[in-house]
Amino acid sequence: MTRPPGIDDLSAFGPPEKPSSALLVDVPYWQRRLSELAKRHHVPGAVLGIARGTRIDVIAYGVLNQATGMTATSDSLFQIGSITKVWTATLAMQLVDEGALDLDAPIADVLPALRLADLQAAEQVTMRHLLAHTSGIDGDVFTDTGRGDDCVERFVGQLDEAAQNHLPGATFSYCNAGFVLAGRVIEQLTGVSWDHALRERLCVPLGLEHTVTLPEEALRFRTAIGHDSTGDQPPRPVPVWGLPRSQGPAGLITATAADVLAFTRLHLSGGRAPDGARLLSPSAAQAMTEQQVELPDTQTLGDSWGLGWIRFGWDGHRLIGHDGATLGQAAFLRILPEHDLAVTLLTNGGAAKDLYRDLFGEVFAELAGVSMPEPPRPPAEPVTVDARQHLGRYERAGTRIDIFDRTSGLWLRHTTTGPLAHLVPAPVQETVLVPVSDSQFVVQYPDSPSWIPVTFYTLPTGESFVHHGMRATPKVS
Known part of the structure; x- marks a missing residue:
């Protein structure tokens, strides 16, 4: 992998670079910027949290629910979505510390009844594959297996119905189902539900009193609901608050910004x-930040993945973090260890990613002198490519992508399928593919000004994929 100059593997455990007097954050200034930018991007409610050293400042804007007018406050809870995966990875690394789990041993050693669609994969897949999203299990399976404490176990019992899109370790593809499987391993080794393990092993010792996993727990607090919108319509509350409980280890934590930063x-x-008290060894914490796999697309999020953490190269500096998206809610977390700086943004609708880009670009430039990379965009001069080999259909659970020709050029049709199709405002979207090279393109969807990369590639074993939205979708026709 080629890294930006000056970026080394993280040594995240040293003292802050700045003296304590420099840790103060100009809260009124960032309150103004959050309000201005959230309004610009039609975000109903948002909370910005900034931690420098042990000091945490939290700033709120807007409403938690457009229908009720409930205002967002610094102690409001939002769904943090897939940021949950870092918490699940931390639980797994605690078990590695205890000698109960080997990252590179087959999961089947812990779960001998494990069945996957591919028998070879079931025998080979490891916790390292799961935490680095290289298992090959079709990741966007959202089977509702009920509300009981056995829901994760029941979900894993049906994983043989999910496709095996590639063999373990062959490539990277973001995998929610793999993290549910990781959660089941945690349950098996601890003897309690994933929710209980999270609470007893992390929330209680860290003093996180506003971090929950179940909707009945969230009701005890001032909690956001997601919003969506179609076309020029204003954001409106989504009809369903949360995903099935079986998705807990992949993305069901609801928390305050202060708890995320803690x-x-x-x-x-x-x-x-x-x-x-020691909850995780320094070596385990360090291992989570180290590169496990380079990404086929290095522009959508980071340039590589650790164990749970996404790795970002910004302006010659190494950051770690994660994003999360649920039903109408989006969350963002970035950490710059050399400055002892962590920033999170929790939102409940609108063009949240564009708010994140504008706001975090300013925060990291002002507080750390670090510039966020420029977002992907079309080349200054049009590029002519032969893209006929990319025509066809690509499909995985929850998504169908069709690449087809029109007189105006190559187009992409993205169709959301399965249980989530009726929960998204526009399950079918079409957009032109703008070429960057023979294998790299960018697209722009109607609901956002951002350009999103689309990457076509073929494995050494001959299978063809399109990488879009951090997922590797195999070509089926």
Whole structure:
């Protein structure tokens, strides 16, 4: 892998670069910027959290629910979506520390009854594959297996119905189902549900009193609901608040910004709780930040993946973090260890990613002198390519992508299928593919000004994929 100059593997556990007097954040200024930018991007409600050292500042804007007018406050809870995966990875690494789990041993050693669509994959897949999204299991399976404590176990019992899109380790493809499987391993080794393990092993020792996993727990607090919109219509509350409970280990934490940042402190401190208790070894915390796999597309999120963490190269500096998206909610977390700086943004609708780009670009430039990379965009001069080999249909669980020719050029049709199809405002979207090279393109969907990469590639074994939205979707016709 080629890294930006000056970026080394993280040594995240040293003292802050700046003295404590420099840790103060101009809260009124960032309140104005959050309000201005959230209005520009039609985000109903948002909370920005900034942690420098042990100091945490939280700023709120807007409403938690357009229908009720409930205002967002610094102690409001939002769904953090897939940021949950870092918490699940942390639980797994605790078990590695305890000698109960080997990252490179087959999962079948812990779950001998494991069945996958591919028998070879079932025998080979490891926890490292799961935490780095290289298992090849079709990742967007959202089977509702009920509300009981056995829902994760029941979900994993049906994983043989999910396609095996590639063999373990062959490529990267973002995989929610793999993290549910990781959650089941945690349950098997701890003897309790994933929710209980999270609470007892992380939330209680870290003092996270506003972090929950179940909707009945969220009701105890001031909690956001997601919003969506179609065309020029204003954001409106989504008809369903959350995903099925079986998705817990992949993305069902609901929390305040302060609790999210308190969790990051565990990693920045080398694995210690606020009272000094060791919850994670320094070597385990460090291992989570180290590169496991380079990404086929290095522009959508980071340039590589660790164990749970996404790795970002910004302006010659190494950051870690994660994003999360649920039904009408989006969350963002970025950590710059060398400055002891962590920033999170929790939102409930609108063009949240565009708000993130504008706001985090300003925050990291102002507080750390670090510039965010420019977003992908079409080349300045049109590029002529022969893209006929990319024509056809690509499909995986929840998504069908058709690449076809029109007189105006190559087009992409993205169709959401399965259980989520009726929960998204526009299940079918079409957009022109703008070429960057023979294998690299960018697209722009109607609901956002952002350009999104589309990458075509073929594995050494001959299988063809399109990489879009961090997923590797295999060509089927």
